[in-house]
Amino acid sequence: MGRMSILVSPELCIGCRGCQTACKEWNQLSGVKTENRGSTENPPDLTPNTFNKIRYVELPSETNMVRWLFVSQRCMHCGDAGCMKICPAPGALFRTDEGAVAFDKDKCVGCKLCVTSCPFNVPRYDEKNKISKCHLCAERIANRLEPACTKTCPTGALRFGERDALLGLAQKAGYAKVYGQADLEGLGAMYAFMDAPKIYGMNENPAIPESVVFWDNVLRPLAYLGLAGAVAASLVHYVAFGPKKIEEGKKDE
Amino acid sequence: MSNNMIKKAGGFEILNHWVLAISFFILAISGFGFLFHLEQVGSAFGGFNQMRDIHNWSGVVFAVSLFLTMFKYLTVALNFSADDMAWLGKAGGYFSKKAQMPPQDELNAGQKLLYIVVLLLGIAISVTGVIMWLRPEMADVNKWVLFSFLVHNIASDIFVIAIPIHIYLATLANPGTLRIMISGTVPVEWARKRHAKWVQKLGY
Numbered sequence A: 001m002g003r004m005s006i007l008v009s010p011e012l013c014i015g016c017r018g019c020q021t022a023c024k025e026w027n028q029l030s031g032v033k034t035e036n037r038g039s040t041e042n043p044p045d046l047t048p049n050t051f052n053k054i055r056y057v058e059l060p061s062e063t064n065m066v067r068w069l070f071v072s073q074r075c076m077h078c079g080d081a082g083c084m085k086i087c088p089a090p091g092a093l094f095r096t097d098e099g100a101v102a103f104d105k106d107k108c109v110g111c112k113l114c115v116t117s118c119p120f121n122v123p124r125y126d127e128k129n130k131i132s133k134c135h136l137c138a139e140r141i142a143n144r145l146e147p148a149c150t151k152t153c154p155t156g157a158l159r160f161g162e163r164d165a166l167l168g169l170a171q172k173a174g175y176a177k178v179y180g181q182a183d184l185e186g187l188g189a190m191y192a193f194m195d196a197p198k199i200y201g202m203n204e205n206p207a208i209p210e211s212v213v214f215w216d217n218v219l220r221p222l223a224y225l226g227l228a229g230a231v232a233a234s235l236v237h238y239v240a241f242g243p244k245k246i247e248e249g250k251k252d253e
Numbered sequence B: 001m002s003n004n005m006i007k008k009a010g011g012f013e014i015l016n017h018w019v020l021a022i023s024f025f026i027l028a029i030s031g032f033g034f035l036f037h038l039e040q041v042g043s044a045f046g047g048f049n050q051m052r053d054i055h056n057w058s059g060v061v062f063a064v065s066l067f068l069t070m071f072k073y074l075t076v077a078l079n080f081s082a083d084d085m086a087w088l089g090k091a092g093g094y095f096s097k098k099a100q101m102p103p104q105d106e107l108n109a110g111q112k113l114l115y116i117v118v119l120l121l122g123i124a125i126s127v128t129g130v131i132m133w134l135r136p137e138m139a140d141v142n143k144w145v146l147f148s149f150l151v152h153n154i155a156s157d158i159f160v161i162a163i164p165i166h167i168y169l170a171t172l173a174n175p176g177t178l179r180i181m182i183s184g185t186v187p188v189e190w191a192r193k194r195h196a197k198w199v200q201k202l203g204y
Ligand code: HEM
Pocket: B008, B017, B020, B021, B022, B024, B025, B069, B073, B107, B110, B111, B112, B114, B115, B118, B163, B166, B167, B170, B171, B177, B178, B179, B180, B181
């Protein structure tokens, strides 16, 4: 199976939030108590029990008094994932054969570094400080089922399939540019936006923090190169110069 | 202590030095385990979850131990003289066969430098470690954690370069030095050649 992805088409979304419910049902996530904030958007953000949600963007204009944008938010299953890069615990975050970024709570050490390194502010923490986020329904898709959220979506606003096929689909529907097509070695959740991404509340150029990239490319290799170099230099010095000899009488004044 | 021996480190300094060194090794080994996902290191610590706790608490031990070094070493290390500059100018005599070096204090210029580097890096690595560990409630906590992550890693890189060199200089490169951290005493003649100003001050 090639890399699997979700294609999000906000223009087709009616804001029913069936995907939110389906995700909770499949993943057995309890409800989150919220309050009326004057919007149907609810809850206001991802939580440890909310792997996906619909962001509501109201854009009233003179020509269109009620332009509403509904944007499905979730883990993007980045091709180059900041969370995986920084994670110190092997196996806590891992890539499945289908290209999902899944996690293993037993292996997560609860350091929360992935939060700081995710370009999309996705990872959340449960009450035991273990990572909690969308895993692209890793177990379902490994068994050739589609994720709960896309399966539930009644309008085709969420579509699941082979990444290349989804890109072709979007192109055919008239979207020359798909958000996430090339960013971060391709996102596993792509968006067919009609407007600039920032109108939908998305970062125009998502990127892993520069300091994390610098650490990965320079500081991490320097740890063993530096250690090995220091040990080697000491040995070379010992062979070349030997132990320090201070000549009798010359030193003391 | 016999007449021709001189005390260079007391029991407290010796004990504290080994607490510092052992906590450092635990930190460095577990840190490498995290950095390179070394499964064997993880199992040796009883799994990565437990390794995280051990790493963090060893950091606390390291920080306290480092704080305690200040009583003996800080004033000596901060007192940089013209002789020290000259010593550093000659790279401590480590690259010439017959060393003829300016007279040194209780710590030579290289040791002073090492102490200051270890102290500054130690403070940086401890503070940033605590920030990543506790993620204090504050605005932009992610930015602080990212910054801490960067500083923590820069400091650890310098540590794993500096400490092997320190160990080499304290053992193979300078025979007789290691006993300072075992018995605490050295022969007066040995000390006179290396720490002339200090020996003179003590009146030997
Ligand atoms: C097997 C490992 C080590 C050995 C054999 C060793 C040996 C020594 C010795 C013999 C001294 C006394 C030097 C003198 O008073 O003239 C010393 C001092 C010192 N050690 Fe270590 N050490 C080791 C590891 C470490 C580690 C891991 C650290 C810190 C992270 C450290 C930090 C210091 C400091 C700050 C001093 C005082 C300044 C100086 O003498 O340079 N040592 N060490």
